[in-house]
Amino acid sequence: MSQINETHDIQLKSWVASANATGTDFPIQNLPFAVFRRKNSNEEFRGGVAIGDQVLDLGAVVDANLLSGDAAEAAEAANAPALNEFMGMGQQYWSALRLALSRALREGSELQSSLEGALVAQDDVEYALPCHIGDYTDFYTSIYHATAVGSLFRPDNPLLPNYKWVPIGYHGRSSSIGVSGQAFPRPKGQTKAPDADTPSFGPCKRLDYELELGIYLGKGNELGDSIAIKDAEDHVFGFCLFNDWSARDLQAWEYQPLGPFLAKNFASTVSPWVVTTEALAPYRTNWHRDENDPQPLEYLESTQNRESGAIDIRMDVLLETEKMRSEGAKASKLSESSFKHSYWTVAQMVTHHTVNGCNFLPGDMLGSGTQSGPEHEEAGSLLELSRGGKETITLENGEERKFLEDGDKVIMRGWCEADGYNRIGFGSVEGTILPAK
Amino acid sequence: MSQINETHDIQLKSWVASANATGTDFPIQNLPFAVFRRKNSNEEFRGGVAIGDQVLDLGAVVDANLLSGDAAEAAEAANAPALNEFMGMGQQYWSALRLALSRALREGSELQSSLEGALVAQDDVEYALPCHIGDYTDFYTSIYHATAVGSLFRPDNPLLPNYKWVPIGYHGRSSSIGVSGQAFPRPKGQTKAPDADTPSFGPCKRLDYELELGIYLGKGNELGDSIAIKDAEDHVFGFCLFNDWSARDLQAWEYQPLGPFLAKNFASTVSPWVVTTEALAPYRTNWHRDENDPQPLEYLESTQNRESGAIDIRMDVLLETEKMRSEGAKASKLSESSFKHSYWTVAQMVTHHTVNGCNFLPGDMLGSGTQSGPEHEEAGSLLELSRGGKETITLENGEERKFLEDGDKVIMRGWCEADGYNRIGFGSVEGTILPAK
Numbered sequence: 001m002s003q004i005n006e007t008h009d010i011q012l013k014s015w016v017a018s019a020n021a022t023g024t025d026f027p028i029q030n031l032p033f034a035v036f037r038r039k040n041s042n043e044e045f046r047g048g049v050a051i052g053d054q055v056l057d058l059g060a061v062v063d064a065n066l067l068s069g070d071a072a073e074a075a076e077a078a079n080a081p082a083l084n085e086f087m088g089m090g091q092q093y094w095s096a097l098r099l100a101l102s103r104a105l106r107e108g109s110e111l112q113s114s115l116e117g118a119l120v121a122q123d124d125v126e127y128a129l130p131c132h133i134g135d136y137t138d139f140y141t142s143i144y145h146a147t148a149v150g151s152l153f154r155p156d157n158p159l160l161p162n163y164k165w166v167p168i169g170y171h172g173r174s175s176s177i178g179v180s181g182q183a184f185p186r187p188k189g190q191t192k193a194p195d196a197d198t199p200s201f202g203p204c205k206r207l208d209y210e211l212e213l214g215i216y217l218g219k220g221n222e223l224g225d226s227i228a229i230k231d232a233e234d235h236v237f238g239f240c241l242f243n244d245w246s247a248r249d250l251q252a253w254e255y256q257p258l259g260p261f262l263a264k265n266f267a268s269t270v271s272p273w274v275v276t277t278e279a280l281a282p283y284r285t286n287w288h289r290d291e292n293d294p295q296p297l298e299y300l301e302s303t304q305n306r307e308s309g310a311i312d313i314r315m316d317v318l319l320e321t322e323k324m325r326s327e328g329a330k331a332s333k334l335s336e337s338s339f340k341h342s343y344w345t346v347a348q349m350v351t352h353h354t355v356n357g358c359n360f361l362p363g364d365m366l367g368s369g370t371q372s373g374p375e376h377e378e379a380g381s382l383l384e385l386s387r388g389g390k391e392t393i394t395l396e397n398g399e400e401r402k403f404l405e406d407g408d409k410v411i412m413r414g415w416c417e418a419d420g421y422n423r424i425g426f427g428s429v430e431g432t433i434l435p436a437k
Numbered sequence: 438m439s440q441i442n443e444t445h446d447i448q449l450k451s452w453v454a455s456a457n458a459t460g461t462d463f464p465i466q467n468l469p470f471a472v473f474r475r476k477n478s479n480e481e482f483r484g485g486v487a488i489g490d491q492v493l494d495l496g497a498v499v500d501a502n503l504l505s506g507d508a509a510e511a512a513e514a515a516n517a518p519a520l521n522e523f524m525g526m527g528q529q530y531w532s533a534l535r536l537a538l539s540r541a542l543r544e545g546s547e548l549q550s551s552l553e554g555a556l557v558a559q560d561d562v563e564y565a566l567p568c569h570i571g572d573y574t575d576f577y578t579s580i581y582h583a584t585a586v587g588s589l590f591r592p593d594n595p596l597l598p599n600y601k602w603v604p605i606g607y608h609g610r611s612s613s614i615g616v617s618g619q620a621f622p623r624p625k626g627q628t629k630a631p632d633a634d635t636p637s638f639g640p641c642k643r644l645d646y647e648l649e650l651g652i653y654l655g656k657g658n659e660l661g662d663s664i665a666i667k668d669a670e671d672h673v674f675g676f677c678l679f680n681d682w683s684a685r686d687l688q689a690w691e692y693q694p695l696g697p698f699l700a701k702n703f704a705s706t707v708s709p710w711v712v713t714t715e716a717l718a719p720y721r722t723n724w725h726r727d728e729n730d731p732q733p734l735e736y737l738e739s740t741q742n743r744e745s746g747a748i749d750i751r752m753d754v755l756l757e758t759e760k761m762r763s764e765g766a767k768a769s770k771l772s773e774s775s776f777k778h779s780y781w782t783v784a785q786m787v788t789h790h791t792v793n794g795c796n797f798l799p800g801d802m803l804g805s806g807t808q809s810g811p812e813h814e815e816a817g818s819l820l821e822l823s824r825g826g827k828e829t830i831t832l833e834n835g836e837e838r839k840f841l842e843d844g845d846k847v848i849m850r851g852w853c854e855a856d857g858y859n860r861i862g863f864g865s866v867e868g869t870i871l872p873a874k
Contacts, residue, residue, distance in 0.1 A: 259696025
C-alpha cells in the first residue's frame, strides 16, 4: 500500500508556474496519467501526465531519453495508445516514474530546459480512454444510495439482507465506456407504467446520471487465485471520475431477476485523468463499521483497512442546460458528496471480487457505485434528488428538472484536501444527452 | 441472412477421407473455425478450419497463396492469434472464404496436392479462445429454465412479469472465459443457509454447469445506433458450445438486487470450434409464440424471424467422474435438449441488446442462457435435474450426484440434423473441477 513520501510534500513547487496556482487540480503532488494527442491531429495517442494547465508528453520524455532504470521502463510502457502495459507493471514501476517526474518537474530541476519542449497545453489536446477496459464491474457501495433507490424500487424492502455482508456488485458493459466529452442519443427501450397492462416502446423518460468513482486495476491475478485484503491495494493503479448513466424507466421494468442491463449499457463516461493510488495517500481516513451493523467476515477484514481503508475523495455534480449555454450562464450545482461515506472500501471490493478465483487483467475497471452521502442533498443521482420523480429540482437559473432533458450536459468533478497537504483534483467528466434517434 | 447454397449440398464429398465418415462432426458442409497450434509447440496460434479429423491450417493456406479475392483477404485476416478482424469483415468475406474452402476441399479439387501439407491432425493440436471476447452478455432464453429456476429461488413468483416481453439478459465476465479443457478450483465465497442468522464463508457446496450456446458477434455497430431485426443475423458470425459454470449457493445469497456476480464469474468454458451462421442455414425452423402468450413488441418482430428464426441445434451434457476415469468407464449422459425451444431467437437477442444504442464489437459473445427443454429430463443444469438438490441423480455406473464434485469433468456436445442434409457437429466443450484452494 502506498505510503506518504517526498512526492506528497506540500513545500514542493514546480517550474511549471500554473502548477503552483491556488486551486489547480494538478499541482506537482498529483501527477495523474491520461492518454492524449494534439487536437485535430493525426498523432498517435500516447501517455501524458498533468502538471498545472499542461500535459507532460511521455512520448517526448522517452524520445529525449531523460529517465533511467525502472522509471525509464515505466515511461516507455506508458508511451502507448493504452496504458494497460504500464498499469500491469506494478507499484515498483508506478512509484519510480512518479518519483522521477516529481523530481524532474520541481523548481530547480536540471531537466527543466530539456522538458519544456515536452509540454502541451491541456487546452490544445484531446483525450482517449486511458486504457483498454477488458471487464468493468459496478459496485453498490453507498448504503445511502442503496437504501434510497431500494425504497423507490421496493418500498417494502429497501435494503436487502445481504447488503451489510456482501459488497454487492455486477458486471457492466465495457464497449460503451467513453471518455469525457461523450455525447450519445437518449436511449430507447421497453418500459411499463405501473398501471399499464402491457409494456410500450419509446425513448427513455427518466434519464439519469450516477456520480461514481472508477477504479483501474493494475497488476492482475491468475484465474483460480484470490487477492488477500492485505495485498489488495497493490493491485489498484488509480482512480477516475465515472458517470454511470442510467435509464430509470427501462431499469424498473427489466432488472428482475438478473440485474440492470439496457438501462445502463448505452453509455458510461470516464474522466481522462487517472489519479494514482499513491497520489491519494495523504487523503486516507479510517474505515469503521457501526457497532450496530454486522462486522465483515474475516476475508474482508484487516487492521490496515480499518486504519486507512477509506479515502476522502470529494465529488460534485453540475448540470449545464442548453438554455444556460445559450445565455452564457454557468452550470448549476446539483449535489456534493465524498467517497469516505462508502460502506465498503476499495480493498474490500478487490478482495471480494477475486475470493472465488475470478481473475483481473491490467486496466479492468471497478465502479464504486453511486456515491450518495448521508443527507438527501448529498445524493448522487436525480432519481434520489427528485425522490423518484415526485419532486421538482430548481436549478440556479430557475429552470426545473426531475430527470435529464435533451441537450443537458452533466459535469462531475472530484478533489481531495487534507491538513498539511495540497489540494489535488481529478479534473472533470462531462457528457451530453442528444435527442433520441 | 445466410441462404442455403452449394456449400450445403449433401452430395459433396471431401478428399479428406475422415470428413466423409458417418457421424463425423466435421463433414465438408460444416467448416467451422478455431484458433490452434501444434501441441507442446511454440508456434503462434492461428486460425484453422475443421475437416473430418484434421485441421486445415489457414496460415499454411495463406503462405501457399492458393486463394484470391475476398476469400484470400478473409484467410489472411483469419491467419492470426484471434479471429476478431476476420469476424469484423462481415458476411461477404465469411461466405467467400467458406465457398473457396468448400471447393478446395472437395473430391477432385485441383488444390488437393497443394493443401495436403496444410492439414494437421486434430489429435495433435491445442486450441486457444477463437477471439478476444471484449464483452460477454448472458441471456435467459429458455422459459423452461427460467420457470424451473425461478420456482427454486422464488417459489411464490417463479416467472416474473417481464419475462414474456423482454429478452432478459445481463453482463458477464470476459476475463475468466476459457477454452475447452479448462480446469479450475472450486470457488469459495459467502453463503447463507435459510435457517442461519449470519452468512458463512467456504467452498461452494452446490457447484453446477449450465448447458448453453455461445454466439459470436461479427460486424459491430456504432454507439448510438441500433441493429434492426431484419439486419440482426448479418451481425452474427457463428455459434459455439458454452458451459456457464454456476455456484448456486453463492448465487442465492448474492444475486439480489443486481443479479449474479461471483456465482458465475470464476470460470466459463467455450468449445474451440465456431460453427458459422451460414453452416447452420439448413437447420433453421420456424419460430412461433403461443397464442396465449403476448406477441413481441414491433421492434422484435419480423416475417423472416417467424419463418426461420429458430435453429434446431441439439445439445447434450455428460458427466465423467474420477471413478469413471480410473475404471475406464465412459461418461454418463445427464440430459439432452435443443436450442429450438428457445423463447427468443438470436435475431431478437441482437436487436434487443442494441435497441438502446449499445454497441457491439467483433468477437463479443452472447450466451443463450441454459437451454432446458420442456420436459424435466431435458433440463440443462443439475439444479433443475436434482430439483434444487432435493433429488439424487444416479449415473450410469451407479454413482450419485446432486451437484458437481471435485474431479468431475462435464462434457457438452452439439449437433444438427435435417432431412436432406448432412449431420454437422460442434465438437465438445469440456471442463474439470479441481479441489478448492
